[in-house]
Amino acid sequence: MPTFEYAPAPESRDVARVRSAYSLFINGEFVEPTDGRRFKTVSPASEEVLAEVAQAGEEDVDRAVAAARQAYDRIWSPMPGRERAKYLYRIARIIQERARELAVLESLDNGKPIRESRDVDIPLVAAHFFYYAGWADKLQYAGLGADPRPLGVAAQVIPWNFPLLMLAWKIAPALACGNTVVLKPAETTPLTALVFAEICQQAELPPGVVNILTGDGETGQALVTHDGVDKVAFTGSTEVGKAIARSVAGTHKHVTLELGGKAANIVFEDAPLDQAVEGIVNGIFFNQGHVCCAGSRLLVQESIYTDVLSRLKRRMGTLRVGDPLDKNTDVGAINSPQQLAKIRMLSDVGESEGADRWSAPCELPEHGYWFPPTIFTGVSQAHRIAREEIFGPVLSVLTFRTPAEAVEKANNTPYGLSAGVWTDKGSRILWMADKLRAGVVWANTFNQFDPASPFGGFKESGYGREGGRHGLSAYLSGARA
Amino acid sequence: MTRLAVRKTYKLFVGGAFPRSESGRSYAVYDAEGAFLANAALASRKDARDAVVAARKAFGGWSGRTAHNRGQILYRIAEMLEGRRSQFVDEVAAGEGLDRDRAQGVVDESIDRWVWYAGWADKVAQVVGASNPVAGPYFDFSVPEPTGVVAVVAPQDSSLLGLVSVVAPVIVTGNTCVVLASERHPLPAITLAEVLATSDLPGGVINILTGNAAEVAPWLASHMDVNALDLTGVDDQAQAADLERAAADNLKRVTRPPVRRPDWTADPGLDRLTAYLETKTVWHPIGI
Incomplete structure (x- = not known):
């Protein structure tokens, strides 16, 4: 082809x-x-x-x-x-x-x-x-x-x-x-x-x-x-x-x-995975991750971890990073050298604390401030990249086994702005929404905004x-x- | 020699088009002094039934629009009204016998009324809807939905402000309607139709008939594909009761004529908005 x-x-x-x-x-x-x-x-x-x-x-x-x-x-x-x-x-x-x-x-x-x-x-x-x-x-x-x-x-x-x-x-x-x-x-x-x-x-x-x-x-x-x-x-x-x-x-x-926020984006094994992967990408790479409600902690159910991760990496490989004025660009520039330094610093800390870094293979422009779409696996809840707001295109991936564990991990943060839940089961969406301590819960979608919809944090x-x-x-x- | 004016033919407004009455009839409209203004179409039973078909056809699309989009279109209508302000002032002044200042006040109020209702499109659900704290593991919420096709007998005296005040609240929530304009002062209604036709309002959402309410209203009141009936413009109490009785055949929601002569400049409140809304309640279990 x-x-x-x-x-x-x-x-x-x-x-x-x-x-x-x-x-x-x-x-x-x-x-x-x-x-x-x-x-x-x-x-x-x-x-x-x-x-x-x-x-x-x-x-x-x-x-x-x-x-x-x-x-x-x-x-x-x-x-x-x-x-x-x-x-x-x-x-x-x-x-x-x-x-x-x-x-x-x-x-x-x-x-x-x-x-x-x-x-x-x-x-x-x-x-x-x-x-x-x-x-x-x-x-x-x-x-x-x-x-x-x-x-x-x-x-x-x-x-x-x-x-x-x-x-x-x-x-x-x-x-x-x-x-x-x-x-x-x-x-x-x-x-x-x-x-x-x-x-x-x-x-x-x-x-x-x-x-x-x-x-x-x-x-x-x-x-x-x-x-x-x-x-x-x-x-x-x-x-x-x-x-x-x-x-x-x-x-x-x-x-x-x-x-700020450190939102959990929670993917259950019965979720429609291609949609979920789009949601994960949108959740963290929209606006270069410069989003207070970004889904910066991915919580994947253990049974689908390998599958989700390979689909996610494949999708990230298709993201086009570059000229913000190009209509085909998916990910633009980091807003300032200060912000770029902060993203680099926290990413380095992620590696030094033992997490594995993977960045989408993409060519970055010579001038300007750029950071490739990046994920960290092997992240523990104690890692700084799982606790601190990076405010950049950096996703920390964690896993869970039961809904209760997902809730526990999702709420294990001083923040409470937003959360995402991906599952085919409506009753579980509402059960999760009940338990999540966050001001906005997106179910089978992410980063939706509307003037009629209240937004703000716990x-x-x-x-x-x-x-x-x-x-x-x-x-x-x-x-x- | 002074130039001779080109006169406008005042026709019906059905399904977004301007047909004459299928009956071929018209009636003379006079100003407050009794001078001839124009011939208006005299709508028939068939015209009324055609208008209901057009309103029903438009209902699915219009009620399916997002509230935001309906709000945008209603606001656009207000912009178009403003653009024809002087024409409305002329027609209201001539028909209702108001001096120019008062006619201007009426037209301004009509435009502002339309803007007020436009803003309700994406707000009414947050005011009359609710999530309901039921005693069980269920998420239970109620949302307003439009009733359907509403037949409206518009006020007889207030030919623009009254008309706007009864039509805007019907359509802003997603209903479609068939309106019988003021019999004596129908001209502003047809000019309003020209505004609607150039405002991105889908054809059939508002259908306007001119003619004799006593002749046409019974066909609308007994029409089985009409869901609600606004009798505001029916001045005869006995006739209103007959229409209400006919409306009961398919349990139309009925707004009775006002007991006292209404002050159309007063704050309208929510009554006219909620009169043509159904409440839908959805239950969904909560659990792992």
């Missing part, structure tokens, strides 16, 4: 319209940072500098919080819900209209495959705004009381793995409920948030309702610890999440945290939910008073 090579199929980067420099977005306008500091954002696939962005300092945080406060008091919170809804519908529509531009820009800045940014990230972003737009004039039906009230100014800090999607998860419900926001995108992926600021202008969103501050961890800290904010919403590492939880102690601030994966009716309670109060 002849085999055909893939021809390059790159998406044009021109549509992204990258500018050489970007400013802060405060009170409806693009403004320079007070102290004039700037930093560069690079394409992780090529190490090419994409643009210079502003480093917001404490004075900028003050300005942005003040703008958000004024917009909250004077315009946004008194506005009838149905008018707020119409602004959010406008934003949703503009995102749909500018979808390809945003997808290409996201892939350039983040390193994720265009297939994912185009087919997953951006459509979900638009859908999220669309969904929460519809709630803005229906809050009295959300089951949170007859007249739920917004919290005030929300400080929102988001990660680099799904830059615009995490922005949507934060901003859409906050605005729908009548809050105003100051959002800080991740240091390595600021660009789509800045285009979102433009979209707010096109939608004629009143000034100050959305403010975007680019910067690093210091900016984020200044923002979440600012006295003028009423709500802190953070997605990122458990370590930073705990620091935020400490910092708000003794204040009036509301907090929701969406943090235990040290954080608290609060994003998505669905439940996501509203993160931005409303007074209801239960």
Whole structure:
């Protein structure tokens, strides 16, 4: 049988319209940072500098919080819900209209495959705004009381793995409920948030309702610890999440945290194996494994271990790693040199602790930050690669004999964000779902997201939910008073 | 010499097309001052039955769409309504005898009402559905599902806002419908049909008939392939009771005419959404 090579199929980067420099977005306008500091954002696939962005300092945080406060008091919170809804519908529509531009820009800045940014990230972003737009004039039906009230100014800090999607998860419900926001995108992926600021202008969103501050961890800290904010919403590492939880102690601030995970993906012997293997691959290699709910611990029933492993390796051999803008690419670039170093370090620890490493045979590009899809076998529960979040394309494989043992192992983690169960038996899916201490359980599927579906963790994966009716309670109060 | 206007023929809207009445009949429509506006189609029993066939045919596809997709399409309809705002203002002002400001208010409210219902598409299940904590090893949950084909007698006085307020809640959950427009003021309904025809709404989801409710409604009320009946626009109490009685033959869900003249600008609440929903409860065992 002849085999055909893939021809390059790159998406044009021109549509992204990258500018050489970007400013802060405060009170409806693009403004320079007070102290004039700037930093560069690079394409992780090529190490090419994409643009210079502003480093917001404490004075900028003050300005942005003040703008958000004024917009909250004077315009946004008194506005009838149905008018707020119409602004959010406008934003949703503009995102749909500018979808390809945003997808290409996201892939350039983040390193994720265009297939994912185009087919997953951006459509979900638009859908999220669309969904929460519809709630803005229906809050009295959300089951949170007859007249739920917004919290005030929300400080929102988001990660680099799904830059615009995490922005949507934060901003859409906050605005729908009548809050105003100051959002800080991740240091390595600021660009789509800045285009979102433009979209707010096109939608004629009143000034100050959305403010975007680019910067690093210091900016984020200044923002979440600012006295003028009423709500802190953070997605990122458990370590930073705990620091935020400490910092708000003794204040009036509301907090929701969406943090790390070490999800078990549990495959029973009666599972449809080809589907399960697709699910395993999707669970850990989607978005280079830069997914807080990634299925990074594979738990396979002992009787099918050899079979699953050989099917998995064969499938991993077909993954195409490379240019994020190529439409045939499955696995893109690691987002930053720091993250690459962390993945390498933990993988080395995996080997030195006695696990066996196997990487898919693939050629990695010369420039940029890359790590091949990798699995570790012979992993014990005590190994660091079975306990710590690697946040990369690295899967630890463990085995189990009984459902009870699978539950025991799956729950043996401080995290509790997600889990996967693969079996043909419906009653077992529900039994497992009952026992798993995780905020999302996927059965015979993995990494599914929808604006109508609540997402968030148990235990040290954080608290609060994003998505669905439940996501509203993160931005409303007074209801239960 | 001033240019002579090209007038529009107002026809029915059935299965996504604009047929004349098969009966070949029409009736004159006048403005509030009694001046002639247009001839509207006078729908017959056969037109009503054709419309039910079209609604039934569309039901499987429409109810099978994702809630998100239905929401997108309803929102698109609102966008198209906004685009024809001035045309609706003219028709509502002429037909209902409102001054321009009030007519504008009515049209704006109609558009916003449509947007409000559009948002319910992917939310109503989270408000009226439930997982049920039964005392046994079962996962038990209830979801709302559309009732089916709904026949609607639209309000007689409020020719656009009233119409929108009774039609949007029927279709947003996945029902399809046959609507009898306001007899005296049918023109905004046909203009609405032109909006629907250009909004990605599948043909047959909304079918609009103009004519005499007293003549056509009994055929819909007794039609065995109609699942629900909204009598909001039936002003005669005795006639409404007759229709309700006929509807009992296949246990149609019936919405009775309002006791008091409704304020269509008020918050509609969930009644019209839930009136045409069935609750489906699913049990599944939990165990190893």
